[in-house]
Amino acid sequence: MSKLVGLVGWRGMVGSVLMDRMVAEKDFDLIEPMFFSTSNAGGKAPAMAKNETTLQDAYDIAALKRCDIVITAQGGDYTSSVFPKLRASGWNGHWIDAASTLRMNDDAIIVLDPVNLPVIQKALAKGGRNWIGGNCTVSCMLMGVGALYKAGLVEWMTSMTYQAASGGGAQHMRELLTQFGTLNAEVRTLLDDPKSAILEIDRKVLNKQQNLSASEIANFGAPLGGSLIPWIDKDLGLGKQSDDAEWGMSKEEWKGGAETNKILGQGPGFDIAPVPVDGFCVRIGAMRCHSQALTFKLKKNVPLADIEALIANDNAWAKVVPNTREATVKGLTPVAVTGTMDIPVGRLRKLAMGPEYLGAFTIGDQLLWGAAEPLRRMLRILLEA
Ligand SMILES: NC(=O)C1=CN([C@@H]2O[C@H](COP(=O)(O)OP(=O)(O)OC[C@H]3O[C@@H](n4cnc5c(N)ncnc54)[C@H](OP(=O)(O)O)[C@@H]3O)[C@@H](O)[C@H]2O)C=CC1
Numbered sequence: 001m002s003k004l005v006g007l008v009g010w011r012g013m014v015g016s017v018l019m020d021r022m023v024a025e026k027d028f029d030l031i032e033p034m035f036f037s038t039s040n041a042g043g044k045a046p047a048m049a050k051n052e053t054t055l056q057d058a059y060d061i062a063a064l065k066r067c068d069i070v071i072t073a074q075g076g077d078y079t080s081s082v083f084p085k086l087r088a089s090g091w092n093g094h095w096i097d098a099a100s101t102l103r104m105n106d107d108a109i110i111v112l113d114p115v116n117l118p119v120i121q122k123a124l125a126k127g128g129r130n131w132i133g134g135n136c137t138v139s140c141m142l143m144g145v146g147a148l149y150k151a152g153l154v155e156w157m158t159s160m161t162y163q164a165a166s167g168g169g170a171q172h173m174r175e176l177l178t179q180f181g182t183l184n185a186e187v188r189t190l191l192d193d194p195k196s197a198i199l200e201i202d203r204k205v206l207n208k209q210q211n212l213s214a215s216e217i218a219n220f221g222a223p224l225g226g227s228l229i230p231w232i233d234k235d236l237g238l239g240k241q242s243d244d245a246e247w248g249m250s251k252e253e254w255k256g257g258a259e260t261n262k263i264l265g266q267g268p269g270f271d272i273a274p275v276p277v278d279g280f281c282v283r284i285g286a287m288r289c290h291s292q293a294l295t296f297k298l299k300k301n302v303p304l305a306d307i308e309a310l311i312a313n314d315n316a317w318a319k320v321v322p323n324t325r326e327a328t329v330k331g332l333t334p335v336a337v338t339g340t341m342d343i344p345v346g347r348l349r350k351l352a353m354g355p356e357y358l359g360a361f362t363i364g365d366q367l368l369w370g371a372a373e374p375l376r377r378m379l380r381i382l383l384e385a
């Protein structure tokens with residue numbers, strides 16, 4: 001008999017991408033889906049429903065308890081509210097979640113099976129039940145360069161990110177586009193006149209950016225169109241690093257180190273020492289691809305061709321982009337990658353600091369490998385276990 005799989009958050013942005021992928025991969029052929037809603041219980045479930053054609057109340061613990069597996073992309077508030085009650089009710093099913101809420105719990109595994117299938121399998125064998133998707137930036141990075149970690153080559157890594165508006169959610173994407181439209185409208189007549197002075201255009205754009213209304217920057221809190229914001233998520237507030245230095249780390253930056261190591265099965269709670277991973281996370285005006293410039297200190301000097309081969313052979317999605325201008329401009333941009341499962345890794349070169357210092361640039365669709373795909377793949381692992 002098919003497993004009863006509860007789907008929560010299926011009509012949101014992450015959930016919709018998840019549904020598309022599940023349809024494309026014929027996951028619904030293997031399950032009995034039960035659709036939940038926080039806003040429309042009793043309504044009609046989507047076309048993928050089989051026997052359970054009515055939307056269930058996503059806060060109804062008794063209904064959730066019927067499921068063998070629950071997959072949620074509803075968000076952290078929902079997880080915080082429902083998950084403890086569901087477990088307290090004695091439910092022993094599998095919980096697969098896109099939200100960060102449970103990620104660092106001892107009994108939770110961050111799932112990214114092309115990178116950490118052994119970690120997942122070990123936890124499954126021990127009776128693991130909580131499977132959480134990783135931070136989008138971390139998951140996309142590891143899908144690209146996880147091979148270097150698996151080979152034990154990384155002494156440390158810094159990541160400088162260029163994160164898309166979608167990471168904040170649908171409203172953030174709308175806000176970015178609205179800002180672009182407002183700026184364009186401000187100088188449209190000047191743009192239409194090829195003889196107009198560019199510094200006049202620049203002055204008017206800057207004046208508009210600096211005077212956007214509160215509603216025009218309600219989500220990002222600052223102009224993003226034609227600008228960038230070098231802080232993502234909360235201030236971690238770690239306090240003093242030493243007498244004269246603050247840690248001053250954003251939560252997104254903290255996730256880079258904490259989640260990378262947990263995914264790889266190293267650091268706190270594991271027998272293997274963590275690899276230092278740190279850097280800056282920056283919001284830019286891309287739509288839904290996160291890009292990252294990476295610097296590695298390798299444990300030894302490895303020829304570039306060997307590094308390229310390791311990355312190219314690691315998984316079906318990591319693609320080495322030749323370090324030429326033509327290939328980079330064509331294949332290593334958010335526009336080229338959006339909507340694809342590919343994780344291109346390019347700009348691979350040894351840096352001036354020495355032969356152990358490697359530079360790389362990688363991009364991933366943060367709604368696919370960054371959010372939805374690891375969840376549906378975890379479902380498949382559970383169905384096949
Ligand atoms: N955005 C991202 O990049 C990432 C998000 N995540 C996680 O996934 C969670 C969900 O994110 P995201 O998908 O962006 O959130 P959304 O806001 O798009 O969707 C969340 C829920 O909002 C409700 N909703 C209300 N109005 C609408 C509407 N007009 N269209 C669609 N849904 C609506 C739906 O619940 P209902 O049907 O019950 O009314 C939906 O499931 C996040 O909170 C986060 O924990 C994880 C990784 C990346």
Ligand SMILES: N[C@@H](CC(=O)OP(=O)(O)O)C(=O)O
Nearest residue numbers: 100134135136163167168232
């Ligand atoms: N914080 C990410 C998106 C996200 O949802 O991350 P997390 O799943 O770690 O909360 C971004 O803004 O780009």
